[in-house]
Amino acid sequence: MQKDINWEDEFESGGHKSDNKALLRFIHRVRANWYWFLLCGIMGFSGAFIYLRYTLPQYKIHAKLLVSDDKKGGSLLQNAALSELSGIMGAKSSVDNEVEVLKTADLMHEMVLAEKAYVSYFKPGTVHSVPVMQIPYQVAVETAPDSIQKANFFDIMDAERGFVQLQNPDTTLRVALDKPFFLPGTGTVKVSRGLGKRYPAERYGFSILPVRKVVEGLRGALTAEVTNKQVSTIDLTLQHTLPKTGEQFLRTLIDKYVERNLTDKNEIADSTLAFINARLEKVTEELAEVEDRISGYKKETRLADISQQSRILLEGAADFTRGLAEADGQLASLDIVSDYLKDRNRPRVVPSALLPQDATFSGLTGRYNDLILQRERMLLSNTENNPLVKNVDGQIAGLRQDMISNLANTRNQLEQTRRSQQQLASRFNGQLNEVPLIERGYIDLARLQQIKQAQYVFLQEKWEETAIGRTANVANSKVIDVPKAEELPFAPKKKMVYALGLLLGLALPLVTGYFRDLLNVRVRGVEDVQAATALPVLGVVAHSENEHPVVVTPGARSAIAEQFRAVRTNLEFSLNGGNTILFTSSMSNEGKSFIALNLAMSLALLDKKVLLMELDLRKPSITAKLGLPRELGFSHYIVRPELSIEDIIRPSGIHENVFLVQAGVLPPNPAELLVNKRAAQLFEQVKKQYDYVLMDTPPVGMVTDAQLLSRYSDLCLYLVRQGYTYKEQLHLPDDLVTQEKIKPIQLIVNDVRAKGGYYGKYGYGYGYGYGYGYYGQQPGKKKWWQIRKKA
Incomplete structure (x- = not known):
């Protein structure tokens, strides 16, 4: 049953819209195109299945190290x-x-x-x-x-x-x-x-x-x-398509890491041992030479024992001599390490074990040795001109300069200590002057022997420490969780892929529809008209499959006939006592003649006398649609004063109450004819003789004829054809009203086709009978598996 319509609410400019109108439109469009969603959903699900079928699974292999x-x-x-x-x-x-x-x-x-x-x-x-x-x-x-x-x-x-x-x-x-x-x-x-x-x-x-x-x-x-900052463990994860191969790769990587760590430690130890061996060899030779000199001195001087005084002086001097020997040994070590660092042509590992127990220098030495080893490893696969190698060279040069400066400071401190020891030793030397010359010579040789002996003992201790340390070298890491692959692949995730495929499939019709609406430049329905203009919509006329131009006949109960009756009813509120209606549009082929003919027929069914005037003097079409011969018409009446109104009015042939004024011969100056004083006389008379006068005029967007004829009309019906009229053309009627060129104007949306829009199949747009069939009858319903045929 058709709902009661409140025309004031329905056509009020800028009227309030239902808050859920957009949602209802969306729901009905989805319901009307359910088969597309079903098809695309199946396609998306199938695509996900094919993707999973031919995508290689990825496994994660885990291991853990304690460092x-x-x-x-x-x-x-x-x-x-x-x-x-x-x-x-x-x-x-x-x-x-x-x-x-x-x-x-x-x-x-x-x-x-x-x-x-x-x-x-x-x-x-x-x-x-x-x-x-x-x-x-x-x-x-x-x-x-x-x-x-x-x-x-x-x-x-x-x-x-x-x-x-x-x-x-x-x-x-x-x-x-x-x-x-x-x-x-x-x-x-x-x-x-x-x-x-x-x-x-x-x-x-x-x-x-x-x-x-x-x-x-x-x-x-x-x-x-x-993963845990509280402990020193490292979690290793390797992604691979073959779990067993990934386990082997990760196991070998850990072995190479442990092997490299041990190699670095042993290389530093070997370098230190080689240096100590060279120094021991030289100090041993010097000590043997001193001992030979003492033996020769005793033999030459026949010295069996020194006096008690000499022994006391010797013991006192021995303490200071030992201090001087240690200072000399440390200074010698500083000089050797300094020579190492000053050799820039070939960077080498610094034997840090020979240096004074200085925490700052030990830290610098460790960083320096690490960079030297890193540089050697990089040179295995790169040249010295590689930017990474040059960067490491720069870091080595900076550390070398810091170490040289540290050594210089340490040397100054040692020299100061040695001078202090030397002053005390000089005091004892003054006392030794009183010792006999032979005993004094022996004491000098004994002092030199003690110095060399102290150097020998120092180097021997360092050699033993280094050798023990090398033997005790172990890797700084331990495998606490061997490489093991997960049982199930982490990618691709089947549930997620299926869900994503289904969602993409369901979204495809929505996206396609959105872009079709976005790229569409023509009017697709009443919603487009209402969005583009504030002018009221007088009515909606559906698409006609009938080849005859007149679809409104006596007793007709078709959908389109009911829509013309609705338009006829709305005219009573819009004319406000007037009786002259002008039909125009933005361009040709928007259905002006079709609407004028059928509206005239609908008015005639109310026993009203209707005059249909074919005033498109450039491209008339009503006469041809009705199949009538061309006779005297409007143009003849204007240029021939002897003709009367009765000479140009003819029966239309579609109804006894519908009469026609043909366009007549096509004039070269139609605009001038429309403003002729005889035209004004003509309209003044026909308004009195007929209940309704309908004027079919050219498109207002192309010529000015409709604007000229609007002075004789009480209402302008502006035709908008679905799927044909451009959206940009909808501003034309607004401009005409604003500039008061044609006023008042109301719109008729023509050739509306049901495509599963907001209102579904029944009652598209305003619901004026479209899809009613005979009043009180429900249209035949199709089964759920039947896909509706789109017009």
């Missing part, structure tokens, strides 16, 4: 004595530093070379290849792996006995087993038949990638982090 960090505890050197001696070997490690070491490209490079990770195997598939750990063949790169320049992928198949065939889309090679061959961009390669288990008869393949590319890929897949 010796004095700040957090957890030292691996449990013996107190060994822990003290370990300080001789260099700087202390921290867990944060070790995390950065584990992430370095050099360490990953060593692992890739050890595991030959630049060679991988796969099974060719229809969509993509599936990686495997082993195949019935083994591929080895005989040349240096770092010389691999480009990636090569080959399917490998058996040929005749002792040969295999390597094939890819660009190349086919026939090579002998166990015999090296040259592969461009890779180097010398050898293919051998694998030993061990038997493999099914399937296709296999292998790939050889540049080492640098493999290193970067594995570095990106490796995560090293300290």
